[in-house]
Amino acid sequence: MRPARLIAFALIAASGAALIVVLYRMASAPPIDASFAPLFQLLGRPTKAASSALTRVMPVGDIDEKRFGDAIVERFGGIKQESSKEHRYVNAVMRGLAPFAAKRFEYRVYMMEHPSPNAFALPGGIIFVTTGLLTTLRNESELAAILAHEMGHIELNHCMDSVRFELLARKIEAESLGRLADIAMSLMLRHTFSKTQENEADEYSFELLKNSSYDPYGTAIAFIRLHQASADKPYSHTSPTTSILRDYFSSHPPLQIRANAFSHRAVAWWRSHPQERRYIGAKNLSSRKSMREGPSHPDEWVSDSRHIR
């Protein structure tokens, strides 16, 4: 073996040994033994990029999207509740997040009566939140994380991607044709980048919380709450076993992986921002009075990561 190669091999062996020692001491373990979800997230990036590029070149803008959203809201008229305390509260939280939006329409949150925790976004700045979500979450930062996640879907044009052809077709009064095109595209591409979209929305949520007054850990803990709520349901993506088919056909990455990723990032953020103070807002959630419009409780402020489990 030539000296250079010998030295290189020795370096590799030494580096490997050092890495092994580091991993041994950290005793880090993945939340799922082996999951193909992160791989599918990465593989979905090119397809997602191409889809985003296609949306970009279409002559449909924020105004078109807003009108589409208004039309959808009308269809949900019987379900949404606009006069409840919860409705006012979630919209107050949403208004605290709105300054970070780039889209030129107002974000509106509607409550939906349903016991299971869920939230979904529609084009035009429409977000629906179930009553079950408010009972599952424990503080306002978690709610802000969920709303920021849905906001991310809208800001990053995920909603637009699914209705672009219909929006385009509306301009020439051929909505049905457009709807068909959207369905066809969705069927072909849904599984290839749905997890990528969810990951992008997660990133958006975390970045927004970092730049807001809320605790960045809210993103991770929200996933933990949702995971705990869904653990005993059939067909929930909570099993720790490996399944490539499940990972491919699932529209979301596993909650365990998401919670684990953003927990660590929150801890790293707190370590690099020792001077920061952030708001949790447990009392705000329970009293349905947001930090912006209600009292700001002094004991809801945290300044390190000790509250992170």
Add this chain to the structure above:
Amino acid sequence: MVMGVSFLGIYAALALSAVYRFIMIVAVAAGLFGVFLFLRSKSKWLELATWLRSSAGAIFLFGCLGSGAIPGLAWIDDQRAALALLVLGIAVNLYLGYAGKTQVFASLHVLLSLIALGIAPQSQTTLICASVIALLSVVLTYRARRDYHLLVTVSGFFFFHLHWYNFSGLVVDGALPFALRVTGIASITIIGISAACVHYRRLYQTTRFDIAPFITHLANWIFLGASALHYSTGSKWNTIVLAVASVSAFVLARHARRLHIPWLHATDTLISLSLAVFAAFTLQRWGVDALPIAGIIYLEAMIFHVIAVREDTGLLRNISTAIRHLACAGAIVAALVLMEGADPAGFVKTASIIGALMLFETVFHVYALRSGIARFDSIAAYGTREPETAFGMSGIVIAVLGIAFLGYSHTHAWAPYAMAAFAMLCLVLRQRIQSDSLGVGLLILIPAAHVFSWFHIFGDPALGFSDVLLSAGPYVPVSIAAIALSRIDARDRFLVWPGLYLLVAHALAIIVVLFKPVSPHIPTIFLLVASAACLEIARFFNERQYTLSTKGGIDRHLLQIGYLLVAIFLVAHLTVNLQLEDYLGPVRVRILIEAFALAVILFWATSPRHAIDYGYKSWRYLHPLMWELSICFSIVVILAEVPPAWLPPVWSVVSIILFAIGRRFESLSRFQFHSTLFHWIASFWIAFLASTPVPSLRWQDQGWVAGAAAVVLQFGYVIFFYRRAALSDVSFPIGLAPFARLAERVHRRQNPWLYYPFFASIALFAYWSFDASVRTILWAAESFAIFTVSLIVKENHFRIVSMIGLGACLIRLVAFDLAQSGTLMRAVVFLVVGVIMIAMNALYNKYRDRF
């Protein structure tokens, strides 16, 4: 007259008393005998006369029988007197059978005698009489070859005995009185043995297979055995009896061989084996289990086979092969069937028995191979008298027994050591005696042993660090020995790959078991280090031309293992390591692993080109692609680690780095083409994705900052590309041949391929990232840049594009900026556009000749 005589006879018979009827019968018999005497002098009537004589004897016998046993004829009350008369009749018939001088008459009179005796009331005396009849009949066969007569005799006596035992009413409470038992055993023994000994005479000497005496001899043994069963008491001492009988038959068989009576030798040898097998079965009465019994039968069959082959008797040899294989199958089935339901305490005992059988089989195989009889243990022995192959079944038998052994014992601490020692012994033996059969068996057994070990260490989470090492450790030297002791003389080669792959797989299994509970990321590091080690060891072997390399290809297999380890790492990284989110200080640990992986892949890629014999396909096709693997892995790392907003400048940096490498190293000239791919990716990202909104109000977080940085880097790239005359001498390895055609196409018109995507990306980036009020300025500046490029590269189409762009800016200036912008903004826009137009005009006038 005949009718008259007949009627007279009937009247007389009906009217007369029993004694007179007897006298009448005797008279008839005497009359027939008188006719015989008259006709026997006439040669033409001799046969008829003989038959008449036999008829006379038969009628006389009938009369004697009827005197004591048939109602209507019976005139003697005393049973002893009646029996005496019957004996007289039998004696006459026996004489007539003797005097007949043919088998037919002899058999006829013997049968008649036995039937008559059978009709009489049975007692000890009748059995003795029957025995005498049979014995005398057997004696007749010593005079000459009377195979059919002997068959009739032994059959007749068998059925008589059957009748005497079962239907005579002598059996009381399922058992005979002692005296009768002794008489019965003695009679069947004497008749059986005397009949058997008939054939042990030179009279039966022959080289061919004699069917008639064979059937007679076999029938005699079967009748003797069946009759003996009647006297079986179920005593465990029957084992001794059967064993003695087996030995006796074996001795007789040897005597037959000396007399050159092959069929007799074969028959008695088979009988001997059958008795030995029965003796083994009766060991159940001694409390012996099924597996030891199967083992004993297996040993008996083995001994039988050795003797048969060494005595070189064709039929017996073939039969012995089949019996041996059946016995092996029986032992294996017994070993496997017992596995279910056996208690753990019995597992060790069972495993020990199986281990002993394995050793016996090994010893047999070595002996067989050394003495040249192994070829008769092969499947080929069934189809030919002289099989040429020495591939016996021993190897397979050893392997299957070994698997059964492990099935019982693999959870015990001593089992791996026992199996490892046995495997090492077999490896040494295989090498020394060059046994293909043993080789095949080891190819089955050693991997199976490893699998059992993996089941144990993976299946028991309670095993500690040292337990795992102690349990799995013994198989490591076995794998190493399998590599070193793999020479096949017939092919002048070493078969190294099974041992090599097993060694690596086993080492990996141990590492996974030891470290996965701590952190599943640790084994992935071992994979990388092991792959680098495989590469260097392969080079070590190849450079020094060791025998294991030149005649075993160990270097080639090590290379393939190295590739495999890298592939496994990639899968593990994508499914396990990508979930790792821990931080070591400010650095994510996953990045450290990725950097380490990249270093190892580059270590592979930078391995000197001619270090290993280029004749290896894997080295020729796969190795050059290690560079591409490093690029692809880098892409994965970038996508996983770099925030999306900063991807455009990163792609630009990658394109610059790849281009620089491609220009610097001739062997990597294709990197210039790869750099154009990244240039296009960067352009796409700048165009459509750099303006993705970010949830931040700080200007430094906005997408346009990274986009602008990417644009600057792209400028640097295109200048670099242009000045270095890129893609002029680009070569691709065999695996990337399709890229060569694409590269050639790009090279022919490289300026449009390079600049237009870049320009389009800037235009779109400006559209989506900046406010509408500054777009005119940006696009006008871009038009100026395109114009400048047209001057530098001296291509007119760029100038035309820049003119079109500038024209569009002017239109926008009038249609949009005048209408919608504020006064100050309008002024700025008009000023900037005006300056740009003046500069373009000045440049055009100066460099007009370039167009």
